[in-house]
Amino acid sequence: DQQVKQNSPSLSVQEGRISILNCDYTNSMFDYFLWYKKYPAEGPTFLISISSIKDKNEDGRFTVFLNKSAKHLSLHIVPSQPGDSAVYFCAVPSSYNTDKLIFGTGTRLQVFP
Amino acid sequence: DAGITQSPRHKVTETGTPVTLRCHQTENHRYMYWYRQDPGHGLRLIHYSYGVKDTDKGEVSDGYSVSRSKTEDFLLTLESATSSQTSVYFCAISRTGHPDEQFFGPGTRLTVL
Numbered sequence: 628d629q630q631v632k633q634n635s636p637s638l639s640v641q642e643g644r645i646s647i648l649n650c651d652y653t654n655s656m657f658d659y660f661l662w663y664k665k666y667p668a669e670g671p672t673f674l675i676s677i678s679s680i681k682d683k684n685e686d687g688r689f690t691v692f693l694n695k696s697a698k699h700l701s702l703h704i705v706p707s708q709p710g711d712s713a714v715y716f717c718a719v720p721s722s723y724n725t726d727k728l729i730f731g732t733g734t735r736l737q738v739f740p
Numbered sequence: 741d742a743g744i745t746q747s748p749r750h751k752v753t754e755t756g757t758p759v760t761l762r763c764h765q766t767e768n769h770r771y772m773y774w775y776r777q778d779p780g781h782g783l784r785l786i787h788y789s790y791g792v793k794d795t796d797k798g799e800v801s802d803g804y805s806v807s808r809s810k811t812e813d814f815l816l817t818l819e820s821a822t823s824s825q826t827s828v829y830f831c832a833i834s835r836t837g838h839p840d841e842q843f844f845g846p847g848t849r850l851t852v853l
Contacts, residue, residue, distance in 0.1 A: 631782075661839055670744075670830050670844025671783070716782055718839070726771060726837040727798065730782035 630654055631719055633731040640738050646704040648734045650717035655698060657719045661728070662691060662702050665714045674715070675702070707738045743767050744845035746831050752851045759818040761848050763831030765811075771834040772814040773842065774798075774806065776827040783830065789814055790837065821852040 632651045640646045650660075658679040663671040677684040677691045677700065684691050690703045704711055717731040743766035753759050763772060774786040775798075785798030787806040795806050803825060805817045818825055831845040 633782075659839060668846070670832070670846055672844065673840055673842065676840050718783075720839050721799075726773075726834060726839055726842070727785055727788065728783075728839060728842070729799075730775075730784070732780055732782045 631717060631729050631731040633717060633734050635734050636732070637735040637737070640707045640736065642709055642738055642740050643706045646702075646707045646711065646736055646738065648702040648704075648715050648717075648736065650700045650702075650731050652698050652700075652719060654719075655695070656722075659720055660691070660693060660700050661718045662689075663716045663718060663730070665716065665733070671716060704736075707736075709738050709740065712736055712738050744831060744833055744843060746829075746845040746848045748848060749846065750849045752853065753821055754853050755822055756820050759821050759850065759852075761816045761829055761831075761850070763814040763816070763833075763845060765814075765833045767833060767835070767843075768811055769833040769835045770811075771837045772808065773832040773834075774804075774814065774816045775830045775832065775844075776800065776825075777830060777847075778827050786816065786829075821850075823852050826850060826852045 630653050661676040662674040664674045665671040693700045714733045714735045716733045718728045721727045745764045747762045773788040775783040777783045784800045789795045789808045807815045829848045832842045834841045
């Protein structure tokens, strides 16, 4: 039973436009959320995170939004660039104050010129 | 970039043979992790270590064992490989165990025929 779901396996966006990647979770006890980015033939790299006490966290072109009532988080990339083409995973710690992560299935983003 | 290497990077083996994957770090980080990545599942934690000789199971540990006799090396062993263990394996390290601070290696692609 997937506790963290990314229902869109792929997304294609034109350069300069906004990319929105979505993630749903089932456990309301999750209190910290992360996004990782993965290029082909490389390991994932940490991108941005958000605590459940916030509803938004911004880092440059990347913003993560958290809607606790809907158990939903989203990653916005504005403006999208070709170098953003990668697989994006959302992740949550499996329980409070733990480093053991549960990952979503990933969304492959392609940014075309 | 965090100093993490994985060896081998690619391996093809036959069902029933033992396989050992090595993760080596030069960062002297305390925490180390083994994940596998499969289509439709994202990344799943196999085993992790919170210090030399201190290891514990993740969510998909059946069929795998680990050892950590030195801070810098974390070995993942498939005692008798099965086709279901065909996957890409990632090692990760963390200095503090905080979820934001997991740095991943480049991965090992294992094919079990």
